[in-house]
Amino acid sequence: MTPNVLSIAGSDPSGGAGIQADIKAISANGGYAMAALTALTVQNTQGVRAAQMLEPGFVADQITAVFEDIRVDAVKIGMLGTAEIVRAVAGALARRAAPVVLDPVMVAKGGDRLLAEAAVAALRAELLPKATIVTPNLPEAADLLGEAEAGSREEMLAQARQLLALGPRAVLLKGGHLGGEASPDLFATGDRVHWLEGPRIATRNTHGTGCTLSSAIATRLALGEEPLAACVAAKAYVARAIAGAGGLSVGQGHGPTDHFFMLRTQE
Numbered sequence: 001m002t003p004n005v006l007s008i009a010g011s012d013p014s015g016g017a018g019i020q021a022d023i024k025a026i027s028a029n030g031g032y033a034m035a036a037l038t039a040l041t042v043q044n045t046q047g048v049r050a051a052q053m054l055e056p057g058f059v060a061d062q063i064t065a066v067f068e069d070i071r072v073d074a075v076k077i078g079m080l081g082t083a084e085i086v087r088a089v090a091g092a093l094a095r096r097a098a099p100v101v102l103d104p105v106m107v108a109k110g111g112d113r114l115l116a117e118a119a120v121a122a123l124r125a126e127l128l129p130k131a132t133i134v135t136p137n138l139p140e141a142a143d144l145l146g147e148a149e150a151g152s153r154e155e156m157l158a159q160a161r162q163l164l165a166l167g168p169r170a171v172l173l174k175g176g177h178l179g180g181e182a183s184p185d186l187f188a189t190g191d192r193v194h195w196l197e198g199p200r201i202a203t204r205n206t207h208g209t210g211c212t213l214s215s216a217i218a219t220r221l222a223l224g225e226e227p228l229a230a231c232v233a234a235k236a237y238v239a240r241a242i243a244g245a246g247g248l249s250v251g252q253g254h255g256p257t258d259h260f261f262m263l264r265t266q267e
Contacts, residue, residue: 003222005031006066007215008059008089009078009105010039010051016256017208022076024259025215029237031222034070036062038089039081045207045251053081056088063092072098073222076215079105083122090126099132099221102168103214104140120144129167133227135214136163138177149177153184153195160188170227172217174210176200187231194228196235205245205255212257213238
């Protein structure tokens, strides 16, 4: 049976990140994609120009409407923007049994801040404890912890353990901001540590990779995979989507990944 996956995130009109990337990644990984919007943005591959946050109650109503009618097998949470929306989403998900993948979207690829600083505390308190897996990159982890950004694998491990102490069942700490030729991610639970190794791909087509990864993980969880296997499969999917993006011609900045690279391969 095809699993139903709900993404709660903002819209990217250029199609590379946000809800648009989530729908593509969920579909490509074998799920039926649903979406509750938190924000409308004005952006392209070169950056975010403006954002209009939706009313928190309206965000919560979207989520509730989906759950009242449709079996939800996993939830992915992306851009939330404000503390009020964080609390609204947490309330709408209270007592829901579906696994939750939390991508703490704070800063866009071009450097634009997407989560108000006042909302970070709400995210820590309200949503981290509900997460099956939280998927921060190194700057996001540092922001959540109020610390300097990790600059080594040892510091990544220390910060992953601090994040676990805030309540999520598992952490996938993305190491793409480390220097060097490798791009290692760290999967950690209370009793398990596993490095997901991968080469750094020289490309500008990385717009929306965090959205894509977290949505793929949520879909894999919905398909019944355990968290580590879901992260491994999702990382492999994103690597192939990045590698296949050379066939796209989208924008003049950070281009998107090719979520449906497998269709081009078949052709």
